[in-house]
Amino acid sequence: MKNILITGIGSGLGKALAKAYLENGDAVYAIGRTFPKELDHYTHFFFFPYDLSHTFMIKSDIEPFIKHHSFDLVILNAGVLGEIATLTDTDINDIKEVMEINVWANKELIDVLSTQAKITQVVGISSGAAVNGSKGWGSYSLSKSALNMLLKVYAKELPDIHFTALAPGIIKTPMTDVIIEKVDDQAFPSAKKLKESYIQSPEEAAKNLLYLFPKLLAYESGSFVDVREM
Numbered sequence: 001m002k003n004i005l006i007t008g009i010g011s012g013l014g015k016a017l018a019k020a021y022l023e024n025g026d027a028v029y030a031i032g033r034t035f036p037k038e039l040d041h042y043t044h045f046f047f048f049p050y051d052l053s054h055t056f057m058i059k060s061d062i063e064p065f066i067k068h069h070s071f072d073l074v075i076l077n078a079g080v081l082g083e084i085a086t087l088t089d090t091d092i093n094d095i096k097e098v099m100e101i102n103v104w105a106n107k108e109l110i111d112v113l114s115t116q117a118k119i120t121q122v123v124g125i126s127s128g129a130a131v132n133g134s135k136g137w138g139s140y141s142l143s144k145s146a147l148n149m150l151l152k153v154y155a156k157e158l159p160d161i162h163f164t165a166l167a168p169g170i171i172k173t174p175m176t177d178v179i180i181e182k183v184d185d186q187a188f189p190s191a192k193k194l195k196e197s198y199i200q201s202p203e204e205a206a207k208n209l210l211y212l213f214p215k216l217l218a219y220e221s222g223s224f225v226d227v228r229e230m
Contacts, residue, residue: 008078010034012173016202058108070118082139102143126165134190155222167226
């Protein structure tokens, strides 16, 4: 049995990953705002309710949940999209809110995990947006490129832990639903490209990632890896 820690398990990929690991017989420690009731019957499911935007309290609040545990894999999955708009039309406070969850919450989590628990592998869920720089994706792209560098730096500073920033491909989540349903694909061509792309179900993506996560250990720690190029 492996011990897996996952953030953002209320819906989408996070919930699918939690369920896949539980069905595999592993223990899942989950942090998130929303409790997925369908996972409640699993004996080895442990949930800590927390809003990761409260970064200033993460270390003290999360510590009792993870202290003295050993985690084979930590999946930093929680993230927000932010508004799809040009940077000129994006308020700096909106960018800060996206950065708070997509970057700084992960920084605080890694700090408390590396000092209060034993962890072997950390995978931060990144995106092709981290390197594409597409029009309208300013907040999200900035946050994911910062996440990539955050993990790259930690790979140098915490050499006993293996870090990867992973782009999992396009997955049907509340985030992609917003893009498909609400974003003007004439104004933002990247939205049109997404709509025309193959979109995985969360369950399909989770099954694939369970197989791929161990393979990431063969890459240099701190790497950015896109599943579509593995």
